[in-house]
Each structure stands twice: as C-alpha cells, then as structure tokens.
Amino acid sequence: MRKLxxxxxxxxxxxxxxxxxxxxxxxxxxxxxxxxxxxxPETAESQETDExxxxxxxxxxxxxxxxxxxxxxxxxxxxVESAVVPVGLLxxxxxxxxxxxxxxxxxxxxxxxxxxxxxxxAGHVDDPTGExxxxxxxDLKPGDEIQVSGEGETLTFEVVDSQVFPQDEAPIDDxxxxxxxxxxxxITCIGDYxxxxxxxxxxxxxxxxxxxx
Amino acid sequence: MNWKRVLVAAPLSATxxxxxxxxxxxxxxxxxxxxxxxxxxDLRVDLxxxxxxxxxxxxxxxxxxxDGSEDFDASVAALNSNTEDLTxxxxxxxxxxxxxxxxxxxxxxxxxxxxxxxxxxEGDEEAKQxxxxxxxxxxxxxxxxxxxxxxxxxxxxxxxxxxxxxxDQLIGAFDSYVAGDYETAYQHEREAINxxxxxxxxxxxxxxxxxxxxxxxxxxxxxxxxxxxxLxxxxxxxxGLAVIAMQNGIDGAEHFDASTMVLxxxxxxLSAAIGxxxxxxxxxxxxxxxxxxxxxxxxxxxxxxExxxxxxxxxxDNLSTYKEDFSAFIETATGGNVPAEDxxxxxxxxxxQLIGAFDxxxxxxxxxxYNQAREAYGHMYxxxxxxxxxxxxxxxxxxxxxxxxxxxxxxLGTPADDxxxxxxxxxxxxxxxxxxxxxxxxxxxxxNQK
Numbered sequence: 001m002r003k004l005x006x007x008x009x010x011x012x013x014x015x016x017x018x019x020x021x022x023x024x025x026x027x028x029x030x031x032x033x034x035x036x037x038x039x040x041p042e043t044a045e046s047q048e049t050d051e052x053x054x055x056x057x058x059x060x061x062x063x064x065x066x067x068x069x070x071x072x073x074x075x076x077x078x079x080v081e082s083a084v085v086p087v088g089l090l091x092x093x094x095x096x097x098x099x100x101x102x103x104x105x106x107x108x109x110x111x112x113x114x115x116x117x118x119x120x121x122a123g124h125v126d127d128p129t130g131e132x133x134x135x136x137x138x139d140l141k142p143g144d145e146i147q148v149s150g151e152g153e154t155l156t157f158e159v160v161d162s163q164v165f166p167q168d169e170a171p172i173d174d175x176x177x178x179x180x181x182x183x184x185x186x187i188t189c190i191g192d193y194x195x196x197x198x199x200x201x202x203x204x205x206x207x208x209x210x211x212x213x
Numbered sequence: 214m215n216w217k218r219v220l221v222a223a224p225l226s227a228t229x230x231x232x233x234x235x236x237x238x239x240x241x242x243x244x245x246x247x248x249x250x251x252x253x254x255d256l257r258v259d260l261x262x263x264x265x266x267x268x269x270x271x272x273x274x275x276x277x278x279x280d281g282s283e284d285f286d287a288s289v290a291a292l293n294s295n296t297e298d299l300t301x302x303x304x305x306x307x308x309x310x311x312x313x314x315x316x317x318x319x320x321x322x323x324x325x326x327x328x329x330x331x332x333x334x335e336g337d338e339e340a341k342q343x344x345x346x347x348x349x350x351x352x353x354x355x356x357x358x359x360x361x362x363x364x365x366x367x368x369x370x371x372x373x374x375x376x377x378x379x380x381d382q383l384i385g386a387f388d389s390y391v392a393g394d395y396e397t398a399y400q401h402e403r404e405a406i407n408x409x410x411x412x413x414x415x416x417x418x419x420x421x422x423x424x425x426x427x428x429x430x431x432x433x434x435x436x437x438x439x440x441x442x443x444l445x446x447x448x449x450x451x452x453g454l455a456v457i458a459m460q461n462g463i464d465g466a467e468h469f470d471a472s473t474m475v476l477x478x479x480x481x482x483l484s485a486a487i488g489x490x491x492x493x494x495x496x497x498x499x500x501x502x503x504x505x506x507x508x509x510x511x512x513x514x515x516x517x518x519e520x521x522x523x524x525x526x527x528x529x530d531n532l533s534t535y536k537e538d539f540s541a542f543i544e545t546a547t548g549g550n551v552p553a554e555d556x557x558x559x560x561x562x563x564x565x566q567l568i569g570a571f572d573x574x575x576x577x578x579x580x581x582x583y584n585q586a587r588e589a590y591g592h593m594y595x596x597x598x599x600x601x602x603x604x605x606x607x608x609x610x611x612x613x614x615x616x617x618x619x620x621x622x623x624x625l626g627t628p629a630d631d632x633x634x635x636x637x638x639x640x641x642x643x644x645x646x647x648x649x650x651x652x653x654x655x656x657x658x659x660x661n662q663k
Contacts, residue, residue, distance in 0.1 A: 055388045057392045058397070060397060087621075089617055107617070167620055177422075180371065181371065187623060190624075
C-alpha cells in the first residue's frame with residue numbers, strides 16, 4: 001500500500017513539474033493561465049505508461065522529530081496547568097527557577113521536550129501564600145500523563161519513575177544528561193525546610209518519557 | 214542507574230573562588246575549560262567512526278553486489294575488516310567474550326544483507342523475504358545483547374526499533390539503487406550514516422554511565438564533544454562520498470550525478486557547521502573553497518579518463534595550492550588555534566589517500582583501493598579533532614558545559630502560616646530574585662531550537 005502511495009505521489013509530482021514547465025513555456029503567449037489546470041491530469045496519465053520496476057524505490061527513512069519550545073504544561077491527574085518560561089543557570093551554577101511560584105521553568109541550555117536526551121522543567125512546591133505549581137508532583141504515578149505544548153503543538157509524556165535525592169547528591173548527569181530516550185524530567189523540592197540554607201533539603205525528580213505516535 | 218555520582222571538581226573550585234570573596238565571579242572560572250578530547254568523547258567518536266563506516270561500506274558493497282562489479286570482493290573485505298575493528302572496540306569495553314559474541318552476531322547480519330542482494334539478483338521474492346526475516350530475528354537478539362551488556366541502560370525495545378531503522382535504511386538504499394532511483398538511494402545512504410552517529414551517541418552515553426570511572430567521569434555528550442562528533446561525521450562522510458563519486462566518474466556510472474549531488478549536500482552541511490560558529494560570511498567562504506577542492510578531484514578523474522598526464526599534474530598542483538590557502542584561511546579564522554602547518558599536513562594526507570584510493574581503483578587494485586578508502590575515512594576523525602579542538606580553544610564560552618552544577622531551588626518556602634519564618638522569606642526571595650536577574654545564558658546549539 002505504501003509503495004502504491006509513493007508511486008502515486010511520484011506521479012503527481014511528475015505531473016506538477018511538467019505542468020510548471022508548461023506554465024513557464026506558455027507564459028509569453030497567455031496573460032491568464034486559464035487552460036493550465038487541464039494540462040495536469042493529461043501529463044500525469046502519460047507517466048503511467050512507464051514500465052513497472054521489479055524492485056521499487058522507498059522513501060528516505062529519518063529519525064522522527066518531535067520537538068517543542070515549551071510554553072504550557074498540563075498534568076491533569078494533579079490539576080496542573082501552568083505557563084512554562086525558559087530559565088538558564090544561576091551564577092553559582094545551579095539551575096535557575098522562575099520568580100513566579102505559579103509558573104514552571106524549562107532549562108533551555110538543555111534540549112527541547114521531545115528531542116532525544118533529558119529536557120528538564122522545574123517548579124516550586126510552595127510559596128509564602130500556599131501551594132506552588134508542583135505541590136502535588138509527589139502524587140504522580142507511573143503511567144500518568146503530562147502534556148507539554150508550544151507553538152500550537154502538543155506532546156504527551158508518561159511517568160516512568162520518581163526518585164527523591166538529597167539536594168547535594170542528586171545525579172545531575174542522569175537528570176540533565178544525554179540519553180537516547182526522549183525524556184522530560186520534572187523537578188521540585190521536597191523534605192524538611194532547612195532554615196540555615198533557606199530551602200528544602202531534598203529534591204523530587206519525576207522521570208517521564210515521550211509517548212510516540 | 215548509578216545515582217551516586219557526585220560532581221566533585223566544580224563545587225570544590227567554586228568554594229575556593231567564593232572564599233577568596235571578591236565580588237562577582239564568572240561562571241567559566243568555576244568550571245574546567247571545555248575540551249573536545251575526553252575519554253567519553255573519544256569513545257563516542259570511535260563508535261561513530263566505525264558504525265557509520267559500516268553503514269557506508271555495507272551500502273557500497275550491496276551496490277557492487279547488485280552490479281556484479283569487479284571490486285565486490287574487495288568491498289566485502291573492507292566491510293569485514295571494519296567488523297574486526299568494531300569487535301576490538303566492543304572487547305575493549307566489555308571484554309573478549311562479549312567481543313566474540315558481538316562479532317558473531319554482527320557478521321551474521323552482514324550475511325543476511327548479502328542474502329538479500331543475491332535474492333534480488335535472482336529475482337527470488339521468497340529468498341528476499343527469508344533474508345528480511347533473518348534480519349528481523351537478528352535485530353531482537355542483538356538488542357537483547359546490548360541491553361544486557363549496558364546493564365539495561367539501553368532498552369531492548371527501543372534498540373530493536375533503532376536496529377530496524379538501520380536495516381530499513383540499508384534495504385531502502387539498495388532497493389532504490391536497483392530501481393534506478395539513484396537520488397533516493399544516496400539520500401538513504403546519508404541518513405543511514407547519520408543514524409549510526411546517533412546510535413554511537415546513545416550507546417557511548419550508556420556505556421559511560423555504566424562505568425564512569427573508566428572514562429574519568431567525563432561525558433560523551435557535551436557542546437565541545439558535539440562539535441567534534443559533528444565535524445567527524447561530516448568530514449568522514451565527505452571522504453567516503455568523494456571516494457565513491459570518483460569511482461563513479463571513471464566508470465562513467467549512471468549514478469555519478471546522484472553521488473556528486475550528495476557530496477554537495479555534505480559540503481552544505483559542513484559549511485553550516487562552520488557558519489554556526491563563525492557566521493554566514495565565513496560559511497560562504499568555506500563553502501567556496503571546499504567546493505573548489507572537490508572540483509580539482511573531479512579534474513583529476515577526468516584527466517585520468519582522458520589519460521592526460523599533464524592535466525592530472527595540473528589538478529594535483531591545484532590541490533597543493535588549495536591546501537596552503539585553505540590552511541591559512543582556517544588558521545586566521547581560528548585565531549591561530551588551528552596552526553596552518555598542522556592542517557596542511559592533514560590535508561596533504563587527505564589528498565594522497567583519495568588519489569591513492571582512486572588510482573588503485575582505476576588500475577584494478579581493488580584491495581588497495583579499499584584500504585586507502587578506509588584510511589581516508591578514518592583520517593578525517595583526526596582532522597575533526599584538530600579543527601574542533603582549535604575552535605573550542607578559541608571560543609571556550611560558546612562551548613562551555615551546559616550542565617548545571619546544582620539542583621534548582623524550587624521551594625523557598627515554609628508553610629504560609631509560619632510567621633516566624635517570614636523574614637527568611639523576604640530575604641530569601643530577594644536574594645533569589647537578584648540571582649535570577651543575573652542568570653547566565655550560554656551557547657545553545659541551533660539544532661536544539663526548533
């Protein structure tokens with residue numbers, strides 16, 4: 001069936017290119033190309049007399065590309081619907097986070113969600129007034145879905161694992177580094193509040209993987 | 214997974230700098246200078262070299278098989294010696310026994326491709342299907358082998374998918390060639406080569422993650438490593454496609470035009486890689502010079518066909534002049550970080566290898582022709598190291614590590630009803646805000662953007 005489609009596509013393309021050739025050739029004589037559309041089926045037909053080949057050519061096979069610059073993240077199972085803003089590094093080398101506690105931050109020095117590798121989105125667990133955007137991230141279970149969209153395109157990811165790490169012992173390479181899988185890793189804080197350092201002592205990482213169509 | 218890894222060096226140097234205490238600290242001073250030569254990147258590039266060369270040689274061998282051409286045996290021998298090199302690479306990581314298993318599976322899968330070629334020649338649809346079935350079984354077995362070898366860092370499921378893509382690309386390249394759709398055949402070839410570099414990227418990352426100490430805790434995928442791998446990919450592809458285009462030229466083969474077309478596409482990609490660092494104008498200059506040297510090779514082929522010794526010498530002289538001009542151009546572009554003399558020596562080898570591969574082919578010394586072709590393909594990885602190393606030394610900020618050294622502060626807060634802590638909130642938030650304001654942006658390769 002695919003071969004047939006491809007052959008058909010080829011015929012149409014061949015027809016088009018010939019029609020274009022005619023357009024160019026006849027443009028001197030005609031101000032309005034009124035008769036051009038008629039020419040197309042005719043030239044396509046003439047191609048059909050080509051003898052069939054024993055072995056047929058096949059379309060070039062490329063790695064599928066899924067890739068958005070994230071603008072919105074939706075996690076229905078925990079009621080998250082939030083804007084995503086790009087963030088980079090702080091001067092101390094830590095991943096930055098959005099100032100707005102209701103927004104999430106995409107680490108834009110890493111890869112885009114959908115690409116092979118680890119894309120990372122972080123969000124606050126809470127703020128002085130109450131729950132932050134990722135307050136319920138801990139409730140996510142394997143199989144739960146995450147939607148990330150940007151520029152009119154939406155990608156779906158599925159939770160594959162959740163891990164808690166002491167803040168200073170998180171495996172940065174595994175969370176941010178390259179893998180041939182198309183990962184989106186979500187980060188928030190968890191654990192006790194550390195008065196001295198002004199933050200929580202642990203980090204929750206939810207590993208999610210692209211659901212390919 | 215190995216969750217226990219801790220980055221020691223960066224936080225340590227950061228501590229030292231902060232304790233010195235004076236004002237703003239640049240991010241770069243806290244990190245090691247980026248470099249293209251690390252144990253992990255070496256592994257990635259070696260695997261990319263050998264795996265992509267496998268795809269390249271397999272496609273050429275299958276074409277030779279279909280044509281029943283005289284150099285078929287020599288191309289098979291080259292493909293087999295590539296398998297030996299791959300086996301050595303696998304053995305160096307996983308030991309002799311694993312290397313042997315690898316060798317057996319890998320050699321078998323090449324055999325199934327040969328079966329497919331023979332079946333096509335005989336018009337035997339049943340035998341073709343049998344070869345495809347064998348390849349399908351191989352795919353499952355080999356994926357399982359790699360999943361086990363990498364301690365499940367690579368999943369058999371997605372590996373199998375990736376191997377199927379390799380099979381489909383090679384079969385696609387072959388079928389299109391036999392059907393006389395040469396343009397598509399050569400596009401398949403470029404994708405098949407590209408795919409193998411992706412496999413190398415994923416496989417090397419998994420191996421390095423599995424045994425970090427053996428690779429000095431370096432990473433296979435870094436901005437500097439990406440540059441070296443990308444240049445190695447495109448330069449070796451250039452060498453491979455140039456060898457084939459020259460062969461096609463002297464044979465007066467029907468698919469000559471298609472082979473020169475992909476060679477030009479490769480030039481476009483190389484120029485874009487240069488442009489991503491040095492800008493549009495430099496890319497254009499590079500493209501002009503690079504195309505010029507391809508033209509001299511074509512002159513040499515034509516002169517050989519016409520048995521015109523004078524014209525052959527003229528082509529060689531032009532290549533010699535080009536070598537000097539191009540090296541000077543690159544030395545200037547890289548601010549002296551790629552010494553013209555080193556590059557000129559490298560280019561001289563490139564010219565000798567391509568001319569050597571071609572002369573031997575034209576004279577019917579096919580074995581030597583393929584030896585030199587393999588040399589030419591491999592040599593480009595040295596050229597890529599030289600070039601990428603100079604470019605990264607010149608632009609350390611652009612190729613600085615894009616990994617954070619710490620996790621984000623995603624919870625500044627105490628519960629909202631804890632009034633005692635309110636001051637910490639305000640203080641923390643303002644410090645945080647300042648730090649956020651000063652967040653550092655770094656180079657982000659264009660390919661990551663949509």
